[in-house]
Every structure is written in structure tokens, then in C-alpha cells.
Amino acid sequence: MKSFIFILLLSCVFGACSSSDEADEALIANSLELSKESVKLSNIQGSYTVSVTATGEWSASVTSGGDWLSISRSTGNGSADLRLFFTDNTQGEKREGMIKVVQESGNTTIEKEIAVEQLGGDPDILLDYSKEKLSFRGGEFSVTVVANVDWEVSIDEECASWIRPVEEDALGRTRAFTSNERIFSISPNNGLERVGKIVFKTTGDYVLDRTVELTQEVSQAFLELTTKEFVLPYRYQMLSIPVDLGEFDGAEYTIETGESWITWDREASTSSQIVLQIEDNETDFPRNAKVTVKNVTLEETVDILQYGKANMTIGDDAATLLAFPGAEGFGRVTTGGRGGKVYHVTTLEDGEQEGTLRYAINQRDTRTIVFDVAGTIFLKSDLRIRYGNLTIAGQTAPGQGICIASYPVVLAADNIILRYLRFRVGNESGGEPDGLGGMENTNVIVDHCSISWSVDECLSVYGGENLTVQWCIASESLRTAGHGKGTHGYGGNWGGTNVSYHHNLLAHHGSRVPRLGPRPKTQENEYMDMRNNVFYNWGGNGCYGGEGMNVNIVNNYYKPGPATPNNYVRYRIAGIGVRTYDYCHEEDGTPNAWFPMMHKWGTFYVDGNVVEGNAEVTADNWTQGIYGQIDNSRCDDTFNDQVKAEMHLTTPLATGRVTTHSAQQAFDLVVDYAGCSKGRDLIDDRIAMETRNGTATYIGSVTPNAGDSPGLIDLPDDVKPAGAVSAWPELSGNGISSANLKDTDGDGIPDIWEDAYGLDKENSADASGFTLNSRYSNLEVYLHNLVQHIVHAQIQGGTVE
Structure with missing residues (x-):
């Protein structure tokens, strides 16, 4: 009995399900559609046709307005036309009617209505x-x-x-x-x-x-490119760009390249990948393109930079193996990390762990440091370079590159190459840091670095031997920022034995622009070449010193600014001095370390310098620019006609081979290319603009009467843009394709570059090989290729001296 009841219940359940399914099928099968459900008619007699689309029999009737509105048929089967007839209404009022169309099938009824509105005699406008x-x-x-x-x-x-x-x-x-x-x-x-x-x-x-x-309706379109920046070697035939178009119907995109060397490969592209064909760039120079991706209502732009083909002859010296093509002056043969191990900086954090800049700098082996990240590294303590044989290749950082902040970097070793780095220290350390400092080093070259916001001197690499500082920007030292001597903020100390300072920009400093400053170790053998530099908006004493030094001061461009004193310092080439008795003795009369140079005047070759706004000093650098700047009362009255004649050299001292421009050429080139110019940040862009225009945007916030010295700031926050989180600009570059940075064998050369030049991306040994050049390693060829266009531009129009 129980079995019979259970079977009966199952039959009821399945029977109910079957009936429900049949009803659903009937509902789905039946349909009724009208071409118009609202009709507007003129007031003149006529007709109007509405199309009926149905799956079965249907009926139609006039439910309102039957006295003036009629229809051509009351029934139909399937699809058919239903004509509406209406009478004249030129004398009456506007009137409305209704027609109902019904389809019945089994238990299902579908009803549709046609609302009819007809003009009357009164003026009116009907809209459908x-x-x-x-x-x-x-x-x-x-x-x-x-x-x-x-x-x-x-x-x-x-x-x-x-x-x-x-x-x-x-x-x-x-x-x-x-x-x-x-x-x-x-x-x-x-x-x-x-x-x-x-x-x-x-x-x-x-x-x-x-x-x-x-x-x-609100947009449902979706277009996302996970990567919008690509940096390519000269050969990169097919570029694939991942794209996400969302899930709505009709997803598609179009491409606008705007450049003949980029072609959209429609056949190879898919809904998730855009494929571009890239022609080889056989020139020496990079080229840029913006590729626009459009999808229904949205568009995105992809930035593509393709480098030219590596050319090691640009900036090279066929007779001498240089630190890098473009290296000039007495430090030009520094070897740095050549042939050594490669360390990758993979984080902006400061610490002792592998991947940090501090970890790489603290290693003792011969080494080259490359960067896989862009941005600012806020140091937690001073960073001393204690072990030499080092190259830090800042040009390898993506985008706008690297900035080092908060604490100073100090050169405390020999044989160092620094390129394309920013040192923007600030006063948060509580000390008296230089922006970039080093004393008594041997074989150092600093190239295309940007230094600012020091409490003491901004750029003081001096007192050593075989040094070059070239194509750097040193700007905005901090005037009242906690220095123990009070107001400070100086440009830098320059000097040493066989040292070169060329094509640098010093802007917005309270004094020492620069200080020609010997060190005890080198004071008896000071040979310095200073040429093609640009000095702008100096305060205090400007350029001075040179006690006992032998210096070329050639083709520099002096541009007084709004903070420059309106006196003889405004047209100063250099205020030459001498070591006095008091300077060379302790208070008890004991000779000190400076005694060997007491009352010994230096010698100077001064020529071709321009002082903007002073044609007289520009034409004759010596009379007012040098001699007229000497205060004999501060020189123990040792300056006389004999000294005057002996200090004035008629032939230049050795230069260490530097491409030399006229002062005006140097001004233009330095403003355009000095500093970390592979990707200038907002600070360098502004400094270059102010130097070019003769302006100053900011003033100090601490120094009394700071408005009298525009451009001389006290704190980094003095130049922080409105609404910015920090005075240190955000540096772009971390959005660049990861494929651009992938380095499978860790040799410092990205895989895509190795593929382009036929190297083995799984063999780190080939970085130190000479496959591509007989003099420079494959790694050095890569490092040069990143900036060879800048090297090419900066030497145009010059002669090697």
C-alpha cells in the first residue's frame, strides 16, 4: 500500500512538471508585435498603416473614437497590415482614439494597443x-x-x-x-x-x-590597456599590446598609428591583443609615436619610443678607450665597473637587503648598477660609496629615472662613474649635507646628474685627481635650513689636480658659484679646467677663490639674475684670492696645513667668457672681470704689477680633451641637455626655463626679506606646487611594459635588446663580451645606446680642445 501511494505521488509531480513545461513552451511560442503603438495623424481625412507581426490568429477592434476612426480588418492570421482610416477634423478639437489588438492561444492572451491622436482645427504640433x-x-x-x-x-x-x-x-x-x-x-x-x-x-x-x-543610457563601454608605454630597441618587428574590451555586445576597436613605421596587423590582432608591426630604426636617433586605440565611446593612447641603432662612434675618441662615449675632460678614462658584476635595483626602499641601491653600493666587487624601477629613493641615513670600481648607470631606469633624497650620497672611494642620477637631499636629516660631495678621490666622472636642495654646497666633488663633472645641473641650495653657520646655500667647491668642470649649470645659489677651492692634499698641484659652464642668479660672492691654483676659465656664460647683487659681483668672472698669513697659521702662530701656499698666487687663462648685460666685460674678461674683483686689503697687500703679469696666462693649460663651444652655444646646449635629461623632471624643467628667461619663480620662507633675493629658497617646500603632496616630483616610468625590463640572465641588458642585437638572453657572460664592438663591451654598447642621441646633440658645433 505504501509503495502504491509513493508511485502515485511521483506521477503527480512529473505530471505537474510536464504541464508547466508545456505552458512555458506555449508562452514562448506565442508573440505579437506592432510596428507602431503610438500614431499621430493630421486633421485631413486619410489613412495610416500599422504592421502586425504575430505567430497565430489575432483580432483588432476600435475601443475608443469609433465615430471618426475605423480599421481595415477585424481579424488576421500571422503577419499582416492593419490600415487605420480617419475622417476630416479641420473644424473640431484635437481628438484621441484607441485600437486594441489581441492574440489568444490556449490559456495565453497577448494584448497590444495603438494610441491614436489627431490634430484638430486649433494650431498644434504633434510629435511621434x-x-x-x-x-x-x-x-x-x-x-x-x-x-x-x-x-x-x-x-x-x-x-x-x-x-x-x-x-x-x-x-x-x-x-x-x-x-x-x-x-x-x-x-x-x-x-x-x-x-x-x-x-x-x-x-x-x-x-x-x-x-x-x-x-x-550610462556608458557600458570598457577599454583597458594594462600597459600604455613601450620602449623598444631599433629592431622589434612585432609588438603585442594586451587589451581588455569588456563583455558587452559588439566589442571592437580601431587603431590610429599616425606613423608610417607602425602598421596595425588586423589579421593577427584579436579581442584581447593588439598587434603592431614595427619597422627597424636604422638611424642613430630615437623616434616616438602615439598610437590611439578606440572602442565605441572610449579611447586610450599608447606611447611608443623606439631607439635608433647603437653607434659607438658618437662621442667616442678613437685614440683612447673612454669611460663611455661622450666622456671628456681629465676623468674621461675612468673605468668604473667595467667588466664586473651587474646588480639590479628592484625597489625604491632603502635598506641592506638585496635589490636596494644601498645593497648594491655596499658590495666590494667591481660592479655596474642598473635600475628596474623609477622614482625617488628616500634614504634613511647617509649613503657613502666606500668601495670603488663602480658604475651607477641611472640611464637604465625607466621613464624619468631615479632621484635620491633625504640624506646625502658621499664619494669616499676611487674609480667611480655616476650617470643620469638626481640628488635632491633636503634638510630632513638634521645635518649639513652636500647635495653630492666627494673630496680627494681619484678617477671619478659625474655625468648628466641633477643636484639640488643641499644645506651646505650643492655640488662639491673636488680636491682629487683625474676628475670630471660634466653636463650636470646644480640648483637651489637651501639658504636658511639649519646650517651651523647660519645662512648658507652655496653652489659648490671645485678644484684638484687635473680636474675638469664643463657644460654644467649652477643656478639660484647664495654664493660659491663656484668656489675655486684647493684642498691641502692638492694645493701645490692644482690644475683645473672650467669651460662652457652656465652660472645663473648667484648671490653673495659668485665665483671666487683660486688661491694658488692654475685654472682655465674659458667660454663660460654668466647670467645675473634677480638675486644677483647690483654691484661689481654682477659682472664678476672670478674674484681671485691668495692664502693670507692668518689663514695659514693657527692662533698661536703655528703654521697649519695651508702654510705651503701662503702668499703664492695662482695662474689663470681667462678667455671667451660672456657676462650677459655687460658688453665691456664680455669683450675684455680681465680688466673688470678679474683684476677689478681683487681686494688687495684681503690679500695681505701682496697683489702688485708683477703678480698681475704672472697670473695672466696667454696660452691655456691642458684641458683633458673637451668639446668646446662658444659661450653662447654652451648656454643653449646646457639649458637644453644638462642634468638628468633622458627624462627631465619638473624641477629641472623649471630651472632650465628660469635660466633661459632670466626669471625666478619662488622665494625663501625663512630668511628675512627673502623677497629681495628671488630664486634663493630656504626649504624644499618653498617650491612645492599647490596641491602637491611633496616637493619631490613623482617620477614616471613604472607604467612601462614589463617586457622592456625583463632580463632573464640578469646581465643588465634587457631580453628585447639582446634579441634585437643577436645576443643570448640566457647567457649572462655575453654582457662582458665584445660581440658588437671591439673596444666596448656589449653592456657598454647598451648603456650608450640609451643616451647616444643626447651625446650627439650636445657635441654639435663644438671643437675638441
Whole structure:
């Protein structure tokens, strides 16, 4: 008995399910659609046709307005036309009717209605249009106008940017008693839901208007490029760019390259990957392109930089193996980390762990440091370079590169190459840091570095032997920022045995621009070449010192600024001095370390320097620019005619081979290319602009009467842009494709570069090989290739001296 009841229950359940399924199928099978569910009619007798689309038999009837409205048929089967007939209504009032269309099938009934509206004798405008929301994709929107008055149409100003007439005369005047269709183009919507208004109004004395309010849905379009920056070697035939188009219907994209060397490969591209064909760049110079990716309503831009083919002859010296092509002056043969191990900086954190800059610098082996990241490294303590045989290749950092902040970097070793780095210290350490400092080092070259915001001197690499500081910007030392001697903020101390300072920019310093400063170790053998530098907006003493030194001062450009004193310092080439008795003795009269040079004047070759705004000193550097700057009372009255004659050299001292320009050429080139110019930041851009224009944007916030010395700042925050989080600019570069940085064998050369030049990306030994050049290693060829266009530009128009 129990078994029988259970079977019976199952039968009921399955039977119910079967009946439900049949009903669902019937509901799905039946359909009834009308071409129009709202009809606007003129007041003149006529007819109107509505198309009926149905899956079975249907019936139609006039449910309202039967005295003036009739239909051609009361029944139909399947699809058919239903004609509406209406009588004349030129004397009556506007009237409305209703027609019902019904389809019945089994237990299912579908009803549709046609709302009919007819003009009367009174002036009126009837509008027929879809009330549905418009697609975000845009398209066309039509309005049928039935009127018995002359009318015109206008589009509300707030939506005129995305609603436009298809035909030029669609906004013109139209005569009465005509039925017109007006079509409008609707632009794609890439934002929130929006509402627009189209106004139809009468012309003439009778005032009447009708407004169409249309709504366009919120954008559902989606376009995302995970990578928007690509840096390519000279050969990179196919570039694949991942793209996410979302999941809505009709996902597609178009590409605009704008450059003949980039071609969109439509066949190879897919909904998730854009494929571009890239032609080889056989020139020496990089080229840039912006590729636009468009999808329905959205667009994204991809930035592509393709380097030229490596050319080691640019900036090279065929007779001498240089630190790098473009290295000049007495430090030009520094070897740095040549042939040694490669360390990658993979984080902006400061610490002892592998991957930090501090870890790499603290290693003792011969080494080259490259960067896989861009941005600012905020140090937690001083960073002393204690072990030499080191190259830090800042040009390998992506984008705008690297900045080192908060604490100073100190050169305390020999044989060092520093390139394309920023040192923006600030006063947070609580000490008296230089921006970049080093004393009594041997074989050092500092190239294309940007230094600023020091409490003491900004750039003081001096007192050593075989040094070069070239193409650097030293700017905005801090004037009142906690130095023990009070107001400070100086440009730098320069000097040593066989040292070169060329094509540098010193801007916005309180004094020492620069200080020609010997050290005890080198004071009896000071030979310095200072040429093609630009000095702007100095305060205090400007350029001075040179006690017992032998110096070339050649083709430098002096540009007084708004903080430069309006006295003899304004046209100073150099204020030469001598070691006095007091300077060379202790208070008890005991000779000190400076005693060997007491009262010994130096010798100077001074020529070709320009002082902007002073034609007399520009034409004759010596009379007012040198001699006129000497205060004999501060020189133990040792300056006399014999000293005057002996200090004035008529032939230059040795230069260490430097491409030399006229002072005016140097000004233009230094302003354009000095500093970390592979990707200048906001600070260097501003300093270059101010130097070029002779202006100063900021003043100090601590020094009394700071407004009297524009450009001389006290704290980094003095130059922080409004709304910025920090005075240190955010450096771009971390959005560059990871493929650009991938280095499988860790040899410092990215895989894509090794592929382009036929190297083995899984063999780190080939970085120190000479596959590509007989003099420079493959790694050195890569490092040069990144900046060879800058080296090429900066030596144009010069002669090697």
C-alpha cells in the first residue's frame, strides 16, 4: 500500500512538471508585435498603416473614437497590415482614439494597443518618437512631426555637443499641414546617463512649443590597456599590446598609428591583443609615436619610443678607450665597473637587503648598477660609496629615472662613474649635507646628474685627481635650513689636480658659484679646467677663490639674475684670492696645513667668457672681470704689477680633451641637455626655463626679506606646487611594459635588446663580451645606446680642445 501511494505521488509531480513545461513552451511560442503603438495623424481625412507581426490568429477592434476612426480588418492570421482610416477634423478639437489588438492561444492572451491622436482645427504640433532610452553607443533618433502651423526646431545648448541634425537644414523652418520626419545623430556616450532636449516651436504670432526629452543610457563601454608605454630597441618587428574590451555586445576597436613605421596587423590582432608591426630604426636617433586605440565611446593612447641603432662612434675618441662615449675632460678614462658584476635595483626602499641601491653600493666587487624601477629613493641615513670600481648607470631606469633624497650620497672611494642620477637631499636629516660631495678621490666622472636642495654646497666633488663633472645641473641650495653657520646655500667647491668642470649649470645659489677651492692634499698641484659652464642668479660672492691654483676659465656664460647683487659681483668672472698669513697659521702662530701656499698666487687663462648685460666685460674678461674683483686689503697687500703679469696666462693649460663651444652655444646646449635629461623632471624643467628667461619663480620662507633675493629658497617646500603632496616630483616610468625590463640572465641588458642585437638572453657572460664592438663591451654598447642621441646633440658645433 505504501509503495502504491509513493508511485502515485511521483506521477503527480512529473505530471505537474510536464504541464508547466508545456505552458512555458506555449508562452514562448506565442508573440505579437506592432510596428507602431503610438500614431499621430493630421486633421485631413486619410489613412495610416500599422504592421502586425504575430505567430497565430489575432483580432483588432476600435475601443475608443469609433465615430471618426475605423480599421481595415477585424481579424488576421500571422503577419499582416492593419490600415487605420480617419475622417476630416479641420473644424473640431484635437481628438484621441484607441485600437486594441489581441492574440489568444490556449490559456495565453497577448494584448497590444495603438494610441491614436489627431490634430484638430486649433494650431498644434504633434510629435511621434520612441520613448525608449537611447543606447550609449549612439546612433540615430527620429521624430515624426505632424502640425497645422509653421514650425521650427532647435536643440538645447547643453546637449548640442551630442545631439546634431543629420541634415544641415533639419533645424530650418517647415510649413504647416505637412508630416515630416526629423532625424538626429546621437554621439556615443562615454560617461553617466544624460538627458537631452529638442524643442519644436511655432513661428509667427501664435506661440506654441513641444519638447522632446530623450535619455541616453550610462556608458557600458570598457577599454583597458594594462600597459600604455613601450620602449623598444631599433629592431622589434612585432609588438603585442594586451587589451581588455569588456563583455558587452559588439566589442571592437580601431587603431590610429599616425606613423608610417607602425602598421596595425588586423589579421593577427584579436579581442584581447593588439598587434603592431614595427619597422627597424636604422638611424642613430630615437623616434616616438602615439598610437590611439578606440572602442565605441572610449579611447586610450599608447606611447611608443623606439631607439635608433647603437653607434659607438658618437662621442667616442678613437685614440683612447673612454669611460663611455661622450666622456671628456681629465676623468674621461675612468673605468668604473667595467667588466664586473651587474646588480639590479628592484625597489625604491632603502635598506641592506638585496635589490636596494644601498645593497648594491655596499658590495666590494667591481660592479655596474642598473635600475628596474623609477622614482625617488628616500634614504634613511647617509649613503657613502666606500668601495670603488663602480658604475651607477641611472640611464637604465625607466621613464624619468631615479632621484635620491633625504640624506646625502658621499664619494669616499676611487674609480667611480655616476650617470643620469638626481640628488635632491633636503634638510630632513638634521645635518649639513652636500647635495653630492666627494673630496680627494681619484678617477671619478659625474655625468648628466641633477643636484639640488643641499644645506651646505650643492655640488662639491673636488680636491682629487683625474676628475670630471660634466653636463650636470646644480640648483637651489637651501639658504636658511639649519646650517651651523647660519645662512648658507652655496653652489659648490671645485678644484684638484687635473680636474675638469664643463657644460654644467649652477643656478639660484647664495654664493660659491663656484668656489675655486684647493684642498691641502692638492694645493701645490692644482690644475683645473672650467669651460662652457652656465652660472645663473648667484648671490653673495659668485665665483671666487683660486688661491694658488692654475685654472682655465674659458667660454663660460654668466647670467645675473634677480638675486644677483647690483654691484661689481654682477659682472664678476672670478674674484681671485691668495692664502693670507692668518689663514695659514693657527692662533698661536703655528703654521697649519695651508702654510705651503701662503702668499703664492695662482695662474689663470681667462678667455671667451660672456657676462650677459655687460658688453665691456664680455669683450675684455680681465680688466673688470678679474683684476677689478681683487681686494688687495684681503690679500695681505701682496697683489702688485708683477703678480698681475704672472697670473695672466696667454696660452691655456691642458684641458683633458673637451668639446668646446662658444659661450653662447654652451648656454643653449646646457639649458637644453644638462642634468638628468633622458627624462627631465619638473624641477629641472623649471630651472632650465628660469635660466633661459632670466626669471625666478619662488622665494625663501625663512630668511628675512627673502623677497629681495628671488630664486634663493630656504626649504624644499618653498617650491612645492599647490596641491602637491611633496616637493619631490613623482617620477614616471613604472607604467612601462614589463617586457622592456625583463632580463632573464640578469646581465643588465634587457631580453628585447639582446634579441634585437643577436645576443643570448640566457647567457649572462655575453654582457662582458665584445660581440658588437671591439673596444666596448656589449653592456657598454647598451648603456650608450640609451643616451647616444643626447651625446650627439650636445657635441654639435663644438671643437675638441
